[in-house]
Amino acid sequence: MEADELEMVILNKAISENDLCGAKAVIDRHPKVLDVDFGASRGETPLHIAAKFGHVAIVHELMKLVGPEYLEIWDYYGYTPLATTATHTGSIPIATCMIDKNSGALTIPAQWPWLIPVTLAFFGGHNELGRYLYSVTPLQVFKPENGSFVGPEFLRTCLRNGEFDIALHLLQRCTELLFAVDEDGNSTIANIALSLPHSLHKSQLPFLKRWAYHYIKIPSTPTTGHFCVDIQQEGEDKSAGQGIGLRRWVVSSIYNLSGMKEIYKMKLQRTQADEILNLVCQNLMLLNVQKRNMIRIALNCAAQQDNAEFVLRVTKANPELISLVTSVYLNYPIFVITVVEYRKAAVFSLFLCFQFKIMAAATAAKMIAAKETGNNLLHLAALLAPASYLNCISGAALQMQRELQWFKAVESVVDPGYRLDQNKKGLIPLEYFKKNHKKLRAEGEKWMKETASSCSVVGTLIVTIMFAAALTVPGGNNQDSGYPIFMKEKLFKVFLISDALSLFSSATSVLTFLGILTSRYAEEDFLYLLPTKLIIGLSTLFLSIATMMISFSATIMIMLQYNLSRLWFTLPVTLLAGVPVTLFVLLQFPLLVKVFSSTYGPSIFKKKVEEWP
Template identity: 40%
Template structure:
């Protein structure tokens, strides 16, 4: 199952196993149906309040009971949906039944719904009496073949009937509970047509065995009726794809071998595309490459969730580590992705919104040179998108172009050049990767200045259709971020100033209140001890470094906070302030330990010195854990190699 990804659920836990999302709708529907059945709430899903017939219980009592059940069922559905699905269940005057149908319409493709409406074999009469099969169903659950055989002898039609309100047959029930021998006995007695019966969710007995992951039972069922390998569930998943979804790879390999190729291509290519995407998602690489080799067109075919393998591949940056040193098995996986790309690129004709995967861009551009010249609806090329979405690796590819100047000189339909786009605020998701508004502002300035180096000089002051220069666009779009950066800087500096001031006060007093006191002559008692010199030196370092820290942070508090200040001036001050504060805390602890040792040594209290040193290390450790990562990050972003690779080799 896919986890998730990006939207928080409305509660800490769902009513069922997982929150509803597009990838797990088929399973979620089964879980929720079972939950509602267990809570005696399913009747409000299959019929509404107006379905009360003459002779039923008193109208007022019925209405009250129905409203309570409807509210409970609707609440369970809503509490098990992620935010993306929640709006369709919260329309005005919506009932549990309407919410159930709305989710079905949202997550099951229209083509599948039309097919299901034509497939009457999947319809289960609501009025059927299943009580007559209770004993038989129980025997199937328990694997009691003796009792089951007795029932079959007196009711032979039971083999070909749905024996539960869920639409399950005896074979379904036996497969669900994993009774191997009973499955074999039933298959010997059942007709091929009976094996094709689906339950309420379109699951054949084979699909149920796939969910259980039992390859042996699946083999028996397929041997009896090969047609079932092509029968999809209500949610348009054929058994081999279902096996991948459940993570039963051995089962998937078997079903892939027995599934006819024509079921995966031609007019049924939605099954092939879905299988291909699932193979890639779950890293069943050999099957994905084999399927793609047999039918390359599946790379751009739509799967049942409306995506394609090309789009999925372009949206997973982790698949392309970008030149990092890899272990053997990681290198094998990495080699798989370029090989997959080379099979895909001959089928790419539409401009894809990149996701920062430079390898993807290079390979596709080599196979389809016109990709680099294609423009979107705003007449923006690939590098405009790289700037807009702040993808540094993709933008760095411009350094490896023979026609770099030509690419940097282009403009979009609104007469915006690359520098105008760099002046736009970065997407929220990209800004959130950087901690602190001040560092976010610094990164925005780094992007602007890097693009400024690329575009021709005459375009740096060019006006767009709104009569704004690139700098005007930058200033207008970053006003709020400048204010947030100022607040973040002042809050940080203010907190550190308080700490630094306390250390200055303590260290100044310690310099004249030495351990052991002074002799009559006024000199310290331990003046000739080497450890006393350590005490004095560390005290002086702590005093001077904390004083420097306070002055630096005061400088931050009184800065003008212009846009350019966030580029180097303010980060540099913060680096110096945090560094000197760290030294002052560390040397303060050394001063304290030296004073303790001078005072206690030789008086039978030396045993306490080790615990004191350990305790004294706690503040230093806390500073390292809490503030040192920030210090390193600021140093790297200000004086590090940067996020752009200007040494890209010529690739086009």
């Protein structure tokens, strides 16, 4: 092995092991190792190696020995040292050192012309470094001049990573990016439609957290009137090693201590997303053909994500855009077809709010679909929903109920003649629904019967037990009168009432479940009839279990009330009697709530525009 190659191996080992003294010794002996193809097949320089391992001291030492042009060298994979830092370690001190040496490295792309270091940092999940690099990257590099993809690709990465404040900050400074396209040909508005739904809608939170979410206030910056982190100041603080600003640190600490950090983050993202959508709405006037086409695609993207707020606010900002969701466009999925076929309830609710538009949309859908299958909009509602949608609903019976709710909702808004239209298979929508849901109906029947069988066994046991308890009352009967000995005791009255309630409710439960077992299981029965029977059966079964435990506890207390030495035994037994009730609540009560909510709770289809946030 030649001496130079040996020295390079030694230097490589020293850098990887963070041996600053060893690395300096090799460089002092052979300064030319800084100029050669150090990594052989990978084309890496010593600076690339040090940046990859994140060794700050070695990077600082190398910066003293090389010129600014050294930071413009690509390795075999097309990465500069700064791009390597952004991709692998996300070290802010290393990035700061490199930028101080050559700020031009911020604009040198890696691999592809649109992957500059700041984009690579966010793409690799190094958000802290990304925020700092954004604060020092020139605005000019993001502008969509000469067909550059840098700005749109950077915005798409920020939106996907949830860095909405940075996306908002850049869009406020460069609004022309809204209609710029990324490398895949998607406009920024389309990427916004795809990325904002999770921020525009609250998650299903417990009551207290929902209350906290409502009352948390997000401050606005006094300079712009909009919420946006002072990126520049934040970047300077981080580059100086001082962490985030004092105000943000205090707020963050408060919400960490009170367990509200996630709620605050949700509200923060909601506020930022709302500002981005406001910015979109402010730039929807005087649109040319190209921009209108971008808006149409963005609306379709919003429909795919069930982002109703995007659709509502965009069409309110420019009512002429409503025609984009009801017109026929070749080679693109019709808006209303996407909504119905993929079960996007929130967006479909907008059609219920504006029924004068659903007819035009239904006609357009019929024109497109009839070319191949002869299906109208109601036929599309009769198709089986995607598995990803059905898997979010518990139980095949509730899935069947949800499918019927969708079919009835579409049926209520289309022209009555659509109900009798035949497709190319000669099936009207209802027949088509039965054919497509045959397997799901069978699975729903099986699920209902298994649930009813299991619960009816429990109900039958309770009926037997409580009937026997009514005949053999605690303490027995008076031999002369035949009346129970403890007839005048208050606890005995509690026993009688709870025993009677348990007996009657369990008998009702058994009969109800028997009715479920003997039902005909037609498709329309899953809408109200079968769920109602299940609600009655589960409710009465729960009542019978609870009253049975009350009856048992009352019996124990009657038997021990005159024996003071055994009163200590009463409380533990009474508490243990609550265990079956608790288990039932934990295991079965959620099912009862889901069935009741799905059948008689708020509809998944909103009726008024005012209900939207």
